[in-house]
Amino acid sequence: MxxxxxxxxxxxxxxxxxxxxxxxxxxxxxxxxxxxxxxxxxxxxxxxxxxxxxxxxxxxxxxxxxxxxxxxxxxxxxxxxxxxxxxxxxxxxxxxxxxxxxxxxxxxxxxxxxxxxxxxxxxxxxxxxxxxxxxxxxxxxxxxxxxxxxxxxxxxxxxxxxxxxxxxxxxxxxxxxxxxxxxxxxxxxxxxxxxxxxxxxxxAKSAQVPLHFWLPKAMAAPTxxxxxxxxxxxxxxxxxxxxxxxxxxxxSEAVLTGLVVVGAASVVVGGVLALRRDVLKQVLAYSTISQYGYMVMLYGIGGAAANGAAAFYVLAHGIAKSALFMTAGAVTMATGEDRLSRLGGLGRRVPVLAVAAGAASATLAALPLTVGFFKDELLFAAAVERGPVTVVLAVVAATLTFAYIGRFWIGLFLGPARGSVGAASTLLVAPVVVLAAVAVLGGVVVEPFARLAEDAATVSAGEPVTMSPGYHLDARPENLMAVAAWALGGLLLVLPRLTDGLSRAFAAAGERFGPRRAYDGTLRALDRVSAAVHDREVRDLRGSIAAVLVPAGLLIGVAFVATPTAGAYMVGIVEGADWVILPLLALVVVATVVTARARVRLVVALALAVVGFALAALYALVGAPDVALVAVVVETMLTLVFVAALSRLPREDPDRFVPGDPVRRRRDVFAALLAGLAAFVALWGFLSQPAADSVSDEHLRLTPSAHGGDVVTVIVADFRGLDTLVEITVLLVAVVGVATLVRRGRLW
Amino acid sequence: MVRVIARLLPGPSLMFAAGLIAKGYAEVGDGFAAGVIVALAVALAYVALGAAGAEAALPALRHAPKAAVGGLLLALASGFFPLLLGDPPVTHRPGPGEHVTTIGTLELFTPLLFDLGVFLLVIGVLTVLLHHLARSREEAAR
Structure with a gap:
């Protein structure tokens, strides 16, 4: 290249x-x-x-x-x-x-x-x-x-x-x-x-347990x-x-409780797994599972305060997480490494990125002076309102967040310098700086963010919501919970061995029993079923035709048995033009038998043409000149194309005709007889008692108002015009298909 | 003899097709049948003269793909333009009960455009089909 x-x-x-x-x-x-x-x-x-x-x-x-x-x-x-x-x-x-x-x-x-x-x-x-x-x-x-x-x-x-x-x-x-x-x-x-x-x-969309496994995989995408x-x-x-x-x-109280449970599970699973990941984007991906767990939990708690907190959380998390992903991308672009274990000490070499990423991490970890502080304040307030269980969950969640995001930032920017750093492009750093600035700005002036969240929560709570996040220097429960979370998170940071085993056990359990396996297994099983069906259907043309004909015949047979037959089947009288129709029908029968018995392809094509022309003549006799005209011209064309296509096949050798497996031959005969009998019975029944008020009367009545005299043309161009549009589109698609097969896609 | 007819037939077949379309709404025949009839004349040329000969004698044939695509677009346009006026697709104008200008049996209204689209498409598609089946065989023979 x-x-x-x-x-x-x-x-x-x-x-x-x-x-x-x-x-x-x-x-x-x-x-x-x-x-x-x-x-x-x-x-x-x-x-x-x-x-x-x-x-x-x-x-x-x-x-x-x-x-x-x-x-x-x-x-x-x-x-x-x-x-x-x-x-x-x-x-x-x-x-x-x-x-x-x-x-x-x-x-x-x-x-x-x-x-x-x-x-x-x-x-x-x-x-x-x-x-x-x-x-x-x-x-x-x-x-x-x-x-x-x-x-x-x-x-x-x-x-x-x-x-x-x-x-x-x-x-x-x-x-x-x-x-x-x-x-x-x-x-x-x-x-x-x-x-x-x-x-x-x-x-599933928000990657919550147990449907979370797609999200860490999705980091295969460009940053x-x-x-x-x-x-x-x-x-x-x-x-x-x-x-x-x-x-x-x-x-529904049950649904809300379900949300709390799923949210909490996601918080814990995502958070614990994020603690020990090595690949940068994986840390962030598991963190996302955990963070959206917070929001799902908040929606599960319900009520004005929790709805407000959830809306605010989305905003704060969106700002921080996009900045952190872009940080990871910028680091990988500059160093060529994407693992925490191979990176470190970047703080001195890319100071601007380090500070900006620090602000974003602080936002996620809910440190003061960032908009993130308020997201946790609101979370804690909503948790306190709900009860002690959610209080514990909220503190656990905040602790995990603090620990894994702290590890992420420290691992990247502090410690001994590792990895060689190329030039970090301005355009890869500037957006992170802008987001970090927004996050810090929100930590100082929270009003605009709070108004946005209020308006959003008013919609989702169905009642007016007012929020007043702010700094309070007192021993209210929210503050105590925050301090507890930082302290515990800090402890996890300095004593990583506390969580090593837990995180590893989680990961191992996930590998072995996790929903990933179920997904893989389901996919494989579906693949096998699909392959088996495809195999059966494609290998044998007769089989796939029988698959349509036999069930159709059986269904008609069931209908025949289930409905009363007295008077449903009548033999009409033969008169007038019928004396011409009967020989034509006899010709159709003869041609059909020839089609079935013929061993030379050309004879099959010609016999089929005879069937077609005889039927066209029938249409003309029973008062459908339009259909007859189209049938004649189409039959001519079809025969020509059929013969032309046959001439492309390898030359046939009549002596090498293989009669085939006798069981299969009997099966084919059975399928054909069943389908033919069923069609015969159905048509006979229909013709004995034509439906009283069929749609065709309506078509005939409306034709003059469409400025037409010929009902068939009016149906094609007007009444069922949309069908015609689709059909002619198919026609063009078909010819493109022929061009692709025969001449590698050249239309001329 | 057959070759002479094969060369000349497309002209009359076009006249016949024009007649079918003109009286299409009043009597038997429509754009589809008209298209197949012209295509049959083309098919005769292919059979009698061979692909190369037919395409040399009737150079207009090479526009067949354009006719197919153009016809489809014309039909689609006449079908979907009512959407712009707020009507369901395939609402023809003038509407029921309104006056239609006629020249003989030729009615000047939107179904005519639709029919012309189908006509062009059918000629185009069938000619392209014949071309492929005939050409690829000649190429294989070479």
């Missing part, structure tokens, strides 16, 4: 900067257009609307997705260029990246603003599709492809639960509109079931994708849905 790496600057990443500009524009929109919304009919017959509104929750997630998005995209313009250079891939591969990244941001904003449950589902899956292509961006690597598929399968399969919930709720309340659903839903079994299904979809996916997009989408339908979830 002739990539010039001799110091010339690579061309500017125009698609990347376009994505960045779009994100900035979206940010401005979310900032200034709060409260706006519109609702257009989408599929009125299904009661679907394109309903969007920029309410408090939408503004919060919209700002996060576009704000963090803009910074991550700016970072990505540089990162992706370097990444492609390292892998010696052409710069044009950017076009496989940025459109998905932009769509990712757009679908996230769409998800945040959507007010219709089916629309939410669509955007929910759209983010999953984007993440699939982004995680699998390094498509030459098997691991990347596997991880992309895993993320897609886990989140999309779980998202089906959301669709089921939407249908359930629609059946009960007659609408997909979320505000109305939240109004109408009363505590009931349906509500509980729908809420649980919605929660399952959201929890900008990870930074975005973990902080403001994909994973945030799950929590966003929880916030969006929270009033519904709150109708």
């Amino acid at each position: 002739a990539v010039d790496r001799g110091g010339t600057r690579p061309t500017a990443d125009r698609p990347g900067w376009s994505a960045c500009v779009i994100a900035v524009a979206g940010f401005a929109l979310c900032l200034f257009a709060g409260g706006a919304g519109f609702s257009l009919p989408w599929a009125p017959s299904l009661d679907l609307r394109l309903a969007f509104a920029l309410d408090g929750l939408a503004v919060l997630y919209g700002l996060l997705a576009t704000g963090v998005g803009a910074l991550v995209f700016a970072y990505g313009t540089r990162y992706l260029t370097l990444h492609l250079e390292h892998q010696r891939r052409p710069a044009v591969e950017r076009w496989r990246f940025w459109p998905w990244m932009t769509l990712f941001a757009v679908s996230m904003v769409g998800l945040a603003t959507a007010q219709d449950l089916v629309l939410v589902f669509v955007f929910f899956d759209l983010t999953a599709v984007c993440s699939y292509f982004l995680i699998g961006f390094d498509r030459a690597e098997r691991e990347a492809r596997r991880s992309a598929l895993m993320a897609l399968l886990v989140t999309v399969v779980a998202a089906v639960a959301m669709l089921v919930a939407a249908v359930l709720l629609h059946a009960e309340h007659g609408t997909f509109a979320i505000p109305e659903l939240l109004d109408r839903a009363e505590p009931s079994t349906t509500t509980t079931l729908a809420a649980a299904l919605l929660a399952v979809a959201a929890l 900008p994708v990870s930074a975005y996916l973990h902080s403001a997009a994909m994973v945030a989408a799950g929590v966003l849905v929880l916030g969006r339908v929270h009033p519904l979830l709150a109708r």
